[in-house]
Amino acid sequence: MSKKQKMVEAITPRDEDFTRWYTDICMRAELCSYSTVRGCVILRPYGYAIWELITGELDRRFKKTGHENVMMPLFIPESLLQKEKDHVEGFAPEVAWVTHGGDEELTERLCVRPTSETLFCDHYAEVIESWRDLPKLYNQWVSVVRWEKTTRPFLRTREFFWQEGHTAHATKEEAMEETLMILNLYEEFYQTALAIPVLSGEKSESEKFAGAVNTYTIEAMMHDGKALQAGTSHYFGNGFAKAFNIQYADRDNRLQYVHQTSWGVSSRSIGGIIMVHGDDDGLVLPPAVAPIQIVIIPIAQHKEGVLDEACRLKEAVKEAGFRVKLDDSDRMPGWKFAEYEMKGVPIRLELGPRDIAQGSCVVVTRDNREKTVVQLENIIEELPGMLNDLNKRMFENANKRLTSRIYDVSDWNEFVQTMDEKPGFIRAPWCKDPDCEAKVKDITKATSRLIEGAADKSHSCIVCNRPALQMVIWGRAY
RNA sequence: CGGGGUGUGGCUCAGGUGGUAGAGCGCUUGGUUCGGGACCAAGAGGCCGCAAGUUCAAGUCUUGUCACUCCGACCA
8 A cells, every 4th residue: 555655656646736747757757857057958868769769750751751961050150140030030039149269259159059041041042053953852950059948858948959851942832832741741740650649730920930931830739738839840932042042043044032941840749748648657658759669577587487588578579670678677576567657668568487387478558557468479469469559549549638628619708718727729710810819818828829721701700709710729838 | 037945965855042964765785575666684875055254163043146946928
């Protein structure tokens, strides 16, 4: 009984204090730890391993769609950053500046990249000359710095890790196609690799990226009903091209400005995994990004033959292509159970003298803790299906939570009340007036997360009652 | 940037009225254990965030400072 209590005490229960539950998981699952640098975290091996798997999944998709990786400098000269007006204004408040090299003051300060549009543009202006040079489909995996005031592990840190794709195209149509193709790619990645259902759509004028013509987003719903912007894809038109003079000679030898896009997914996605799938016992990881997919816990491992059998099992599982760990440390089995649950390992195999005698082992799935006994000779062929089912259950559960917590509301009072009482999103029509959007934010703290599409003619704006133009998903966000 | 909280072994904290530091967990070693966070024994580990000040004497009192953390305004 006291043991039970101890386990429960390990992390703050999710429904008691969501924020503390979240940080507890980050620390206890050894994903990250606070660093001496304010607002920055240290990615620990386990957290970094997840990030590596995420980058691997995404990078594979980028390569498949013809993108190339590059590396831009960490610094941006002030004059370069200032070339596109909207862009600077958007980022100015949160950039970090380098003013000195050694003891010498620099003639021009350098900003630590908050994002690299300007660097890519500067480079594109140099390397793009003719239509034959297009499209340029570049991406980079880097960290960027934004001087945030309040920070939280993964969700908002001053330095964070991400990929930023930057492409240049001959036509508007092509650039728009790229923008939407990436949006779909992100959506597919989140739903299959992370088992996180997302909504996708366009951002409103006030929520879009600084310098973009259109910003598209995928939004996920966390367990507490709040939204997490999980990825964005921007269409730039030729605004940047004009500011940076990125021109190419078309087939008729006429100079044209390129049309550009940019898009990114960050290490914030790890926060999403935690807040969508995690429970009171810790992390629950989707198999595709689980550093350890299968952990083998030997029971009474000092007894004759147990470790040998466990080793054989491990080798077989590894041979079959799974990421597997055999924990033969001298911890108690119960300690190990709790530890790997905390770390979200999808499947645990228990192997003890009893199992060995019967030629079987106990399989426990992390999401529902279901125990089944499987014959050792069948285990390898059973595992893929079990992982698959687990992934499916994770997605379905999250999807049920998402869809059941989107409320269709058409009346302002009901909107305020719903936002206040029910965690989740609200679908409500809007007239497109930024003042109405601002009023929603002022009063309910909810923002427009995305625009689903045009509103029905019969709809009127949730705030001002004038004819509505768009159907919008609203929610409080991280 | 505003408000609150906290700084004492790796972690969580205890140390009325000032007298030179303690517990639990963790760690190390040895032994017994092993199907839901084991037990016994012996160890290692701290200029008490930092800096001034008061004092014969400061985790303890004063002032300042820094850091972290939580809650609000801005943001992936």
